[in-house]
Amino acid sequence: MQFFRRASRPPARLGVFPGASFAERVEILSAALADAPAFSLASTAGGLFAEIAAECRQAYGDAVSLSFLCGGDAAERIANWDYGQPEAFAGMLRDFDLLVAARGGEYRPPPPLQASVRCLELAGEFDDVSATEVRRRIADGEPWERLAPAAVLETIGRIYRPR
Numbered sequence: 001m002q003f004f005r006r007a008s009r010p011p012a013r014l015g016v017f018p019g020a021s022f023a024e025r026v027e028i029l030s031a032a033l034a035d036a037p038a039f040s041l042a043s044t045a046g047g048l049f050a051e052i053a054a055e056c057r058q059a060y061g062d063a064v065s066l067s068f069l070c071g072g073d074a075a076e077r078i079a080n081w082d083y084g085q086p087e088a089f090a091g092m093l094r095d096f097d098l099l100v101a102a103r104g105g106e107y108r109p110p111p112p113l114q115a116s117v118r119c120l121e122l123a124g125e126f127d128d129v130s131a132t133e134v135r136r137r138i139a140d141g142e143p144w145e146r147l148a149p150a151a152v153l154e155t156i157g158r159i160y161r162p163r
Contacts, residue, residue, distance in 0.1 A: 019135060024159045031152045049078065050088075053095045066096035071130065072107035075100040075117070079109065093117070135160050 020028075026041065033039045044055045049068055056066050070078065075098060079089055093116035100107045101120045109117035122129070129147045137144035138160045148156055 019139075020159050028152050028155050028159065031155045032149055034151060048081075048083070049096065049098075050083075050092045053092065057095070067099050068096055069099045069101065069120075071101050075107045075109070079113065079117075089113070138162065 022043075026043070029041050033041055042055075042059070044052050046052055046055065052068075053066055056064070060066075078098070081089070083089060090113060093113060096116075098109075098117045099120055100109075100117060101122055106121075107117075107119055109119075134144050134147050134156065136142075137147070138157070139162055141162070145153055
């Protein structure tokens with residue numbers, strides 16, 4: 001069973017969610033997960049994966065396997081973030097796995113981290129899929145619908161429509 005947690009203000013992404021409030025982003029995720037009972041959605045005050053993982057452990061217990069999903073660009077930021085102590089990220093990966101969706105090229109984790117970082121291959125037509133690209137296309141009046149699941153098309157279109 002996999003669970004999804006999202007930091008309300010991840011430090012590596014402050015200010016990169018233009019056009020949608022936190023509540024609207026939760027609305028999009030809720031619509032996407034409506035038919036996926038193996039996933040849960042919650043917010044946390046923490047922004048680091050270690051803080052989120054600690055809250056997940058408290059909520060779900062030690063028997064649950066935690067996996068965090070991100071794109072290759074985010075994986076680079078996460079793996080190279082200055083956590084204030086060497087090997088901090090490697091230590092975190094003992095508490096959770098990182099699933100990395102390759103966009104624009106495969107992400108290659110450093111050799112010591114390879115056992116805890118799994119790269120997900122995307123079909124070629126999804127290589128350009130990202131929330132940033134969806135928002136850009138909506139703002140520019142370009143077709144974007146193939147980049148999002150059917151369950152969230154109306155919600156995304158309403159939230160990100162040009163004003």
